[in-house]
Amino acid sequence: MFNFTALPPLSLYIHIPWCVRKCPYCDFNSHEARQPLPEADYITALIADLEQDLPSVWGRSIDSIFIGGGTPSLFSPASIDRLLSEVRARLPCRPTAEITMEANPGTWEYGKFREFRALGVNRLSLGIQSFDGEMLKRLGRIHGPHEAFSAAETAHAVGFENFNLDLMYGLPGQSEAKALLDIDHAIALKPTHISLYQLTLEPNTAFYANPPTLPEDDTLWEMQEQCQARLAAHHYGQYEISAYAQPGRESRHNLNYWRFGDYLGIGAGAHAKISDAQYQCITRTWKVKNPRDYMAKAATAERLGGTQRLTRADAGMEFMMNALRLTDGFSTALFTEHTGLPISTVAAALTQAEQKKLITWDIHHIRPTDLGKRFLNDLIALFLPN
Numbered sequence: 001m002f003n004f005t006a007l008p009p010l011s012l013y014i015h016i017p018w019c020v021r022k023c024p025y026c027d028f029n030s031h032e033a034r035q036p037l038p039e040a041d042y043i044t045a046l047i048a049d050l051e052q053d054l055p056s057v058w059g060r061s062i063d064s065i066f067i068g069g070g071t072p073s074l075f076s077p078a079s080i081d082r083l084l085s086e087v088r089a090r091l092p093c094r095p096t097a098e099i100t101m102e103a104n105p106g107t108w109e110y111g112k113f114r115e116f117r118a119l120g121v122n123r124l125s126l127g128i129q130s131f132d133g134e135m136l137k138r139l140g141r142i143h144g145p146h147e148a149f150s151a152a153e154t155a156h157a158v159g160f161e162n163f164n165l166d167l168m169y170g171l172p173g174q175s176e177a178k179a180l181l182d183i184d185h186a187i188a189l190k191p192t193h194i195s196l197y198q199l200t201l202e203p204n205t206a207f208y209a210n211p212p213t214l215p216e217d218d219t220l221w222e223m224q225e226q227c228q229a230r231l232a233a234h235h236y237g238q239y240e241i242s243a244y245a246q247p248g249r250e251s252r253h254n255l256n257y258w259r260f261g262d263y264l265g266i267g268a269g270a271h272a273k274i275s276d277a278q279y280q281c282i283t284r285t286w287k288v289k290n291p292r293d294y295m296a297k298a299a300t301a302e303r304l305g306g307t308q309r310l311t312r313a314d315a316g317m318e319f320m321m322n323a324l325r326l327t328d329g330f331s332t333a334l335f336t337e338h339t340g341l342p343i344s345t346v347a348a349a350l351t352q353a354e355q356k357k358l359i360t361w362d363i364h365h366i367r368p369t370d371l372g373k374r375f376l377n378d379l380i381a382l383f384l385p386n
Contacts, residue, residue, distance in 0.1 A: 002340030015267030024206035029269030045298035064253035073103035077115035105151035106143030124163040164193040172212035192249035268294040329367030
C-alpha cells in the first residue's frame with residue numbers, strides 16, 4: 001500500500017488536561033481543575049501509556065516534545081521533573097530536542113518558570129490572546145494585561161531564549177486599531193515566535209452555543225493584513241498560516257505536524273500518527289478523553305479511544321491539509337518521503353488547484369499562492385475524497 005524508504009521525524013506530545021477555568025471559545029480536551037490535582041497519579045498514568053506505545057517506535061529518536069493542555073504549568077516542577085526523567089529513560093531524545101511547555105499568564109510564577117527552565121524545558125508558549133483588559137474579559141481569560149506583560153518579562157528573566165506568544169484577532173468588539181496594538185505590545189516583549197489566530201466559533205463551545213458578535217469578513221481581512229505587515233516589518237517571518245518567527249526560531253514541533261511527520265501522543269484525549277516501514281502502513285490512534293477514565297486504563301489496551309489505519313487517499317489528503325498551510329510550500333520529495341506515495345497520487349487535485357491559481361506547481365516544489373493562502377479551505381477541499 002505504501003513504500004517507505006525512510007521514516008519521518010518523530011515527536012512526542014504530552015497532554016495535561018486541567019486548567020483553572022474553561023474558556024468559552026476553547027474546544028480542546030480541557031477540564032476545570034479540582035484541587036488538589038492528581039499530579040502523581042497522572043504522571044504514573046502518562047508513563048504507563050508511553051510504555052504501551054513504545055513497541056511502535058522501537059529504535060527511533062525524539063526530535064521534539066510538546067507539553068500542552070489545559071494548562072501544564074499548573075503542575076509542580078517536581079512533577080514535570082519526574083515526567084521528563086521517565087520519558088528520557090524510555091525514549092532516546094536528541095541533545096538538541098526542542099522541549100516546549102504551554103503556560104497561562106494567569107498562573108505564572110517566577111520560581112516555577114525558573115525551575116521549568118532548569119529541568120530542560122527550553123521553549124515556553126504563553127497563551128496571552130490579547131493585552132486589552134476588555135478583550136480578555138470577553139474571552140473569559142483569568143489574567144489581565146499586567147499578568148500578560150509580566151509573564152513574558154519573566155520568561156526573559158529566567159533564561160528562556162526561545163518563547164512564543166499566542167495572540168487572537170477578530171475578537172468580539174475588537175477594532176483594527178486594537179488588533180494592531182496587541183501586535184505592537186507583543187513585538188515590544190521580544191518573543192522569538194508569535195502565533196496569531198483568528199477567533200473561530202468551534203462546535204461544543206460556549207461561544208458556539210451563544211455566539212458573540214464578531215467583526216465582519218472585510219474587517220477581519222484588513223486586521224490580518226495590517227498585523228502581517230507589522231510583524232514582517234519587525235522581522236517576524238510568516239512560515240505558516242498562523243505562525244510568525246524570527247529567523248531560525250520556527251517551532252520544530254509544529255513544523256513536524258505540518259510536514260506530516262510522526263508523533264506519539266500520551267495523555268487524556270491525545271492523538272498519535274505513526275508510520276511503520278515493516279508493515280508499510282500509517283496508523284492514527286487517540287486516547288480516551290476523560291482524565292479519570294484515562295488514569296484507570298492507561299496501562300491497558302482500553303486506554304485507546306480509537307484506531308484508524310490510513311488509506312492511500314487518506315494519507316495524500318492529510319498531507320495536503322497540513323503542508324499547504326506552509327507559506328513556502330513543500331518539495332515533492334517531502335511528499336514521497338513522509339507519505340510513502342508518489343506525487344502522482346494527488347496529481348489530479350494539484351492540476352485543479354493550479355488551474356484555479358491557488359498553487360504554483362512544478363516537478364520539484366508546490367507552493368500556495370497568495371490567493372490560495374486567503375482561500376485555504378477552498379484549496380484543501382480539492383484534495384478531499386469525492
